[in-house]
Amino acid sequence: MNSKYVVIDLETTGHSPANSDKIIEAGIVVIEGDSITEEFSTFLNPNMAIPSFITNLTGITDDDVRHAPIFHDKALEITALFENSYLIAHNVAFDLGFLNEELALHGFSQLNNPVIDTVELARILYPHAPGFKLGQLANFLQIEHNAPHRALTDARVTAELFLKLKEKLQTLPFETITHLLTLEKGLQSDLYRQLQEQKQKLLFSTQEVDTIETFRGLAIKKQAQKKQETIHVDTSFGHYLDAIYEANGSMQKHMDHYEKRSGQREMSETVYDAFQSQNHALVEAETGTGKTLAYLLPAIYEAVSKRKRILVSTYTTQLQSQLLDDEIPLIRRLVPFPFRVALLKGRQHYISLEKFERALAYEQDDNYDIILTKAMILVWLTETETGDIDEIQLPSSGYLFFKQVSSDMEGALDPSSPDFFRSYYLRARKSAQQADILITNHALLCTDMANDYQLLPTYEKAVIDEAHHFEETAAKHFGAALDYVCSQNILNQVGITSENSWLGRLLADNPEFLEVFRAEKWNAMFTNAKQETDDLFRMLFQYVLEQRQKDKSLSDIGRLQYRFDGEKEGSRQWNTVIEMAARLTYYIRDLIHLLSPLTQLKTIEADLEEELNKHIEDLQSIINRLERLFLTKESSQEVKWIEIEAHGAKNAVYLYCEPVAMAPLLQDGFFQQKESIILTSATLTMRNSFTFMQNRLGLPGEKVMTAKIKSPFSYENQVQLMVPDDFPDIKYGRLDDFVEAVSEAIISMAHITDGRMLVLFTSYDMLKKAYYLLKETIDVNQYMLIAQGISSGSRSRLKKNFQTFDNSILLGTSSFWEGVDIPGEDLSCVMIARLPFQPPNHPVYEAKSNYLQETGKNPFIELALPDAVIRFKQGFGRLIRSAKDRGIVFVCDNRIKKARYGNYFLDSIPGVPVTFDSTQAILEKAEEWF
Template structure:
């Protein structure tokens, strides 16, 4: 058995043997001495019809299995092959579980083989892989996979994958193997013997890998400082652009299919002009412009020629990494001189080696996700240059664990120089200091703007990409957010003196601390603080429920929202809430006072000091936010609100505050302090006007350049905008009738497009109703119906599932209106259920609306309409992502034609043919249009 592995793959009629699903094909590959030595394959007759979905996935039909043997006829052959072997499979619990169920059903003994799951082992050994599905892993590792979802081919690919995993395991340093060995008992795979072999082989050998160094008992990739000097460009900016964009330029040399886009160069020149004149700029660059390259070229030229750092900010950390990994390598080929570039995020993104090393002492409370996360990080540390956790995909609970071992848990005030230089965050900060171009994200940029001390290295010029998100991101940073779970987590991390949390472990076996620490007093205050937290959040929950009973119009986005102004809340219950909030702040202050004497001790190591200071800071943060939300006099300059999960726990409460207007804050704290800020996005205008965006961001009109760069795509031939004139009136009619009409239109259009539809909703309630109605009306064997919030998985997972199945319909809300790129034939129709107006009773909208009214301005024209138009443009933009894309945008909301403001929507998107007619006529036209363009 020492070196015999049997790799198995099964094709089945469904996912659950308990529900009667059966095996229809078995594929087995035998590995002996790291060589494939045997194979076995057979169809099996399931004695039932194969569902169309399975036939579509595997290609196996009822005819294929009609004369195949039954499972009991082949069971002995299968178990004989598995004798004295490891059982290996991709998701082994599925295959072994199915096989054992069938064996038990037919009177055979169940398998007792040790198992190895190549999904689990791949997650550990290839933590940076983009996906752990077999086909994607095969592509990632250059393993041929010509016939997916057929048992023998999948078994062969899994065997090749397993051999690659074994080779990777053999290449790991002793320290990594030793730590994995300690974690093995918490994993699903039986890796004890494999790891023990590797451990014994390395125990007495000398570590010779020059790319690896040992730090705190961890094997990590050796960090090398590559000094790159920037070169002053000996050319004018125009000549610089000529050498890139024009005929014979570097774009043509490095991009064989490059077609010149005049708008791209226009944008580059506008950005440069703004830099030269020390102006700010608003640039709308429509889809297909190539805006990233367009703004990066002048940014690099400006930074190098002026010898001054320039900042690029993206909306998300994913876009930040995408820019660095995908765009910058190309740009280095295009630009004729070297430049230094760095990426910087918040401390919570970087791992602390000190904290992680401490965490590797096996904690009996660790669940599977945490053990898997620790194993993944051990391998990743031997490969990462940055220590940035966004490089890998952790399991969901792994991110909660990572918070405890991130650089955010470190204090840096008393670090030794060696510890300081080994910190991934400090290294990233050092690179940022030396960079010509610094890439960051809106959240970190806004943290820097709001903070009293500087987090980003000094800069005077910046480019804000996806700039339509700047206002909302900044508002969150100027505001406050607090919820029940986070407060209890902060307290639980400190814990009582007698439990296994931080404080109990700190005091354990240290009598000198017990002498100076009033343990009984601490435990009494700690319990009071926890009870008071529970009481105040429960009271807030009930308070909002009571308000909802009186005011049925309260905003509900899956949570009930209630806007409050402390001075106007006159009830006895509100008085009780403020008294409880005051009492809670007293208890929390007592906890800080009780911990304060420990800060004077000289016996703590730096790690213990860090954690003590961090816990005290966290408790103080809760005090500050509670006082701000409930105990500070109102200024009228901010909005405060409460959200509750009406059907959740009785303390599922979330508290928020934000400034009513960001314009003066951004103007004073950002735009007036910087020489030139470029704001760009595909959606910054309404009817070609930047006015509302300038007002919202606080940009004065005197020193702002504006440019609208049109798309190079041929929208009139690529897109049809279709609007039915016979849908029920949702505002004055029965909402269920409208949902029914939307669902019927989805089905009709799905038959025309073969699925490939993205349906966008403004309300999760409408999405949910539509989903369940479609489940009843659609042929679920023909179409794959995927719905945000109902189908399991993240946004990216739902998108991948949508693209995997040929006839898919994806229902989305909120985040699906933007940032979801589905190019090519995968998407042929975007259906918009309603124009995306913000609910008028949303707390932030309500407060901003009142603020505008007090100034004698029109909140619909200046707030509601621009927001809806921008959102609509984002939804519209999901359809066409390349010059080859084609499709229909179907808008169910006739207000786009009927209402006096409707033209703002149609005039804010590219000029496309519009059909406003009956649903039947529209479907006929759509069918004809697709057939004529196939």
Template structure:
């Protein structure tokens, strides 16, 4: 690989040469014989002012480029550097687009070099990297990155990255290279020559990588499936804890700056007591307790000494990763005996090698994202031991492809399949069976609870972390969901004749003849009728919700209109029409199932190429269609007093963007019977389980019997009195009297004032998506956008973790968030100095689930506000409060715009449920002065 590579990086006045943006700096680095052999750098005069945000980003001002040459004066010199070379850039379309735009304007020929895009190559060759920006890759690959956002420095960085990428390419197995050659045509980078040369070298090489095995033309990492034996050194639990927690213990030796936290040992003892007494426990562990270690230490002791598996369930994959990557390795240093830990997720998380092999073989014209996804998975297979797709970041539409090749797409596990012994999901199950500690998630735990088939190995004891999510997760998994896109997607996957799909291929292969019982004419007619009926049903439902909610267009926190329906209360005529349409749709689906059944039986009885595969595909789709029928009937054709059913529509979306839901009104009895009544000891822990030191709300909602329950509240070691100020203005407009515009104006003014004091670094939590949106656009008009980075959930693009990363990347950021930002987002240290809570987080009274639960409580003679609404809001408030202080060194302000926290008679429920902190109630102006002085 001794080709010449010319790496270029440009700084420009903006993002688009089409909009007359110009190059202001060029940095070029030349690589020959795998070494950096030269460089070129110059400022260029763009003949227009440099925007302030570009100066802030790059440090390049109008003064720097004032005496510099113009592009046309350097065009020949720049073009000469690219002769007989690859053009390399970190995002080639950007740099090549600008160069060719400037060259054309200067009367020169465009560059037509073969290209290498290091963003694309990094995604393919390092699929497990945490991100693919230049700085992120530099950190991941230990490349020094000096003065980012300057052209020559970034060009050097990109050159060093390219050298690592080329070396990684040379290390790939022959089979992986061969598959990449088949995909190369669909990539941006011109890899054909490099891959062909490497393929030839490997074809004549006798050396092989002992960490890789090849099976059916796919290179996979060899895994050691043997697990070490658990063994235990005899000691009492008390002395076991002494050797860990006390002076001179292993915790001190393993953690250089370890400070003993009394609450941590107290929690370990509480968990152990519950296990040994055969009781359930509710343990609230405030921030900073170190609860993960505190429950893992007794769980491991119990599992190994009693030879009993203990399940640990989390709500987020982030916490699962923390347990496996940080806590378990630390515990291995803390204790003197061996133990086994396994992670078990749902089937949809694991790649099916059998399905992936088939997709690689299929001759199909892939779009770019699909080609990139296949390339990433090929390299990942040489690295992964788990086959868990969460290890890599696929392009967004790559997940649609992944669903087709996940273990969830397999109808069952055939022990005679050539891939069975290498199945990632089967290996995960086997490890789970042998493990002392099994880590899983609430979703899989609840699916296991409410299904006849067993997904998890047998267990009697479990620890539920992030336990405030258990009720909601159990309700979702006992309930059901359905939407237009999913149903149409299923039909599109099954396909019609003449669309090139599997059924079309079967028909054209003559496997389906007159004897098969399958009629092409009947299939096409029924298939078309079903698709049209789906359109009609969902458009009718959309219009129905619009009509029923025409006087109330309140949006949910994700911008949807919600409507709860009850069979006995719907207007008879339109509702009757909807039921007729749903019934007709289920008949079409039954007809499709009948036709697929004839395909399956015919294939089973005859010997065609791939008949076993196609029979399995037929069976899969029959099951899927039956599942849709069952859900439609449950939603529209079965009356159930214990269930809440509702429809959501996209307020500004397509006229068939409809989502259907159903959940039990009360899950507590189901949990009591199916979970707590059957298990010996379940520990539920979270930072938010109590209200004013009482656990009664959590206990009742989960169906826990007080006789079988231990409760404990573990105090935080943080000094909240010194670290936090809670500030509440007493002069905000009262939103209850229709002064929402004034309230939003006051909120935005407070955000701007606080931003000046805290240099941004603010998280603003809303309960209403509509209010967030209006505040965002008002702030955009009034705040200095050259100084502050304004990020808004649902408006700024990206997932929650992406928005969080952007927030931390910019020094002066303000992040506006709704529901999912109230918890689970750790932003420690100076990145977050101010938390603003705009409104107390009461659920809207017309939220379908709240409305149904509220009505049920009223029927029982209870107070829906004090028994449901207020406790939920307090727990949410505690979660929001917990975002601010994540370490002993954090300091910050909690600014609550909602004066009800002080004025309302129930306000003390909020203030007495968080740690004791200084509270200031004053005018906004006085509070700002105090905040500035405190900081």
């Protein structure tokens, strides 16, 4: 076969030839000798109407194809192009599937060329790309893509993409190519020849790549040695800020369209004052303040001038990436002196080279996702300096594989071991110890706190961003959680002696271990533990279902939730649960006793001893969690609950335990231990008061500064808040009527705003009801309806789909109330179905309410209302993300105007015009305003 590659792209009437969908346009590009030599394009008459959503997507109309040839007339011309060639497509299964279905239907031979899928190849060769759709890759690799969703244009772009991928393949080192060759047979693309040719070329090459080194047979990026320099600050803080913020300052020089925001400097000064006076501070910075830059500037000045590390903690990895990729490079241009920044995450984020090398050697029966994951990691190792898996996007089950090869599985490394200096996690720790600014996340910060500050390098001052999540994150880390999948994974990672498991391989490689290891007893006990785990979680599943029969008001967040108190359960069935939990702890303890003698063997290598200790530690963690959840004396200071997926597997059970009140723990264990903690967020106040957040976090009153930084946006001109006064009252059992009214309002507003709506619900049940009602009544050819939990994909995927399609309506709950940025014309209306009060029977809320009542406080005023106001502020904040944004917040819940507490919501958001009128009057006003 010569080096001929033929790229095809098809436009079709739908997604599946099995549903009688047809090809309406074919584009083909021929590549020979690394350049495009021929192109072919034709419309094809499908003998059916083209659906309007396809016309919207492609621009192809019924008129375009009415006089076009039918597939039969072009079949031979098309297949002739593929003689003696590779067939290439972006998602080859789709295009080849359609093509072969049509060929078979018209009596022609199907194509069986070797294939290359540019989606798969791009995932392997550019694992750090932001996405793998054709448009995303074209943008990433700077390939011009002027007319997406047209066959010939897409085929051309795919051809150019393939040439770039081929070029990239030729840069890979020998070791990477060798490993990829062993994985090739499990891939969808036929890459054997390309990989083999590259291997042969490298065999006879004398050229060395000075950026690559080899370790354990893996090609990895060589680490640049960073010089440690002494940094001096020879300016006062006031002059430092003047040189950045004021006229002709560095911001004006280095930022396009810079406009001075007085609030930004005010926040920088507040943060610095808190550091100097060794006070804690609560700083609410409304949208548009530029708070990240505002707190980083004083933090950097303080850390460098005092030579003491300052920690910055965020809630989401998205904000961590924003800090490192956007804010820090900008600040390096703004600040007149160098500074050191490091990012530190938990061990589970970093790859272990030793574990990965072993996994490559042993696992032979992998599924496709794991083979693809291994291939992606092999290429990524030649490029990564951090070994942090968040740099790349693995396929979904690839993350389960990564857990087994992460640094979390390393145990404690011996400083004399060669692995010590090749550990990405230890390298990240070393970097963290040398940094002026250490960026981490709330989860690791709270884990460090719960472990007596043994994980993070020491610090006395910190900035906690997205601070409204801090208490909730801390509660999780001072609590305990266990679920069926986690328990079985811990057991499966050890396995039995007869299978290709970790334990089976350990004993096969070290037959002398069998002298002290009782294999038969292990296998019997292991089987018992697995079965008991299954039985316990099935029993818990059934138990919650039965409680649901007795109490229909059980909290439902997509999962059923049941709060339990061991001393009050008392039924025969609950006693059986306790017995089963106890029995499982005995079985696991026996497994630990059988493993432990192996750690005492004189012949055991250090790395095997580490692995053994890690597995023993993980098994012990199941015992610890079971004891805390079921077998220790109940405490009024803790809340315990069970969640089940009612329509999921019969063991889809999740167990939780958390402290009821975090304030005393945070006050004693955190705020009194540290000099100065700055807590900031866009939502920390209720009616301009920080009291609620101060009490919730346990901040000592005498040592706290507060500041509320106003937004520079003109809310009174950019936003209208509209509340209908004629919706059915939900509390009289008229939920269906209310959902119907919400759905009608969505459709009416969608006509005014051309879609571009985000609808926020407080319950998944209401969201589902609205979605299915809308599906029946809305014109699906005109509007793209996307719903969390119903439409497939992650939160960021749903958001991207919403922004990609015109006239989209996005229905969301829980996580969509915050952290979703949709600037500009993509979003013109945020509709809030209900004020976001926690369900009164939510386990944590219920326990906190009881605790407040016992201390003589009003749970509604102290807990329910402030929580709801802060969540409402988050939802409100989705709409305006820039000075040019404009839109309507439509609140379907008239309690915001009618209830005594309604003003708490209105007084907690920026001042905007409020309309309280009939739905019809509101819609007329909305149309006029837009």
